[in-house]
Each structure stands twice: as structure tokens, then as C-alpha cells.
Amino acid sequence: MKKKIIAGAIALGLIPFAGATDVSAKSLSNQEKNLKPMGWSCDAPYVACQPFSExxxxxxxxxxxxxxxKIRVFVANDGSQSFKFTLYYPNGNVLLSTTTLDAGKTFIQEFSINQKGDYLLKYDSGTGDSVDGFFRAVEI
Structure with missing residues (x-):
């Protein structure tokens, strides 16, 4: 019985022959550097997903x-200095009061919301220097 299983596995290519090379250490041509971590990809259907840099x-x-x-909000500081941000309801009331996000840190929080419309995230470096941030919101 073992011979039939092994012979079938060899026929299907599940067991490589002795000396066969399955991997290569060659670098790929035209490699592109991914600037954002995979977690910040905007390929999925998000309510909002974008970088900001002023x-x-x-x-x-x-x-x-x-x-x-319910929404989940992600704010990332990919830069070298901290910035502050505030999140507002469509009616102008504060959903999340001013929060400081240090360089290299990520803020993730879920919110129960009861209003449809345009929500707003305002950010400020406090110095006028540009920041390197990323914002994403998803409905849960």
C-alpha cells in the first residue's frame, strides 16, 4: 500500500526527485520597494483610506x-515627529478629543456612532513642519 501512495505522490510532483532545486537565491529584476507596511494597504473596501503629509x-x-x-479608526505616524489629531462627528461635535501621536506609533480605536454623514479628522504638527501620517476607517 505504501508503494502505491509514494508512487502517486511522485507522479503528482508532491515529492521532488533527489537533487532537484526548489528555491533560488537570485534577486528578482524590477523589484519595487513597498513604501507602506502591508497593514496600511488600501485594497479592501474601507470607509476612508489615505496618507496625509502636511x-x-x-x-x-x-x-x-x-x-x-460601529467604525474602527486607524491613525499612524510614519514620520519623525509627533502630531495631534481630533475626530469630529458630521454635526461638528467632538467624537475623539485631541490626541497626541508620537513618531512611529499607531492609534487604533473602535467607536459606536449614530450619525450618517461627513466625519472629519483634523491633524496638526504644532510646528508647521510636515508630518507623515496615514488614516484609515472601516465599518464593523
């Missing part, structure tokens, strides 16, 4: 999901 600015996103609903 000293002061805002990122808005339109939430049209269920009400009441």
Missing part, C-alpha cells in the same frame, strides 16, 4: 452605514 490639515470621510453603527 503640517496642518484634515481628512474627511462619508459614513453611510447603519445607524447606530
Amino acid at each position: 503640517g496642518t490639515g484634515k481628512v474627511s470621510f462619508n459614513y453611510q452605514g447603519s445607524s447606530p453603527g
Whole structure:
């Protein structure tokens, strides 16, 4: 019985022949450097997903999901200096009060929300220097 299983595995290529090379250490031509970690990819359906890089600015996103609903917010500081950010409801009230995010850190938090419309994230380096950040919001 063992001979039939092994012979079948060899026929299907599941067991390589002796001396066969399965891997190569050659570098690939035209390699591209991935600038953002895989976790910051915008390939999935997000409510918002974008980088930001000015000293002061805002990122808005339109939430049209269920009400009441839930979102998860990610803010990453990919730069070398801290910045502050605040998250606002569509009616202008504060959803998340001013929070400082140090260089190299990531903020992740879930929020229960009861309003549809344009939410706003405002950020500020405090010095006018550009920041290197990333914002993503997803409905849960």
C-alpha cells in the first residue's frame, strides 16, 4: 500500500526527485520597494483610506452605514515627529478629543456612532513642519 501512495505522490510532483532545486537565491529584476507596511494597504473596501503629509490639515470621510453603527479608526505616524489629531462627528461635535501621536506609533480605536454623514479628522504638527501620517476607517 505504501508503494502505491509514494508512487502517486511522485507522479503528482508532491515529492521532488533527489537533487532537484526548489528555491533560488537570485534577486528578482524590477523589484519595487513597498513604501507602506502591508497593514496600511488600501485594497479592501474601507470607509476612508489615505496618507496625509502636511503640517496642518484634515481628512474627511462619508459614513453611510447603519445607524447606530460601529467604525474602527486607524491613525499612524510614519514620520519623525509627533502630531495631534481630533475626530469630529458630521454635526461638528467632538467624537475623539485631541490626541497626541508620537513618531512611529499607531492609534487604533473602535467607536459606536449614530450619525450618517461627513466625519472629519483634523491633524496638526504644532510646528508647521510636515508630518507623515496615514488614516484609515472601516465599518464593523
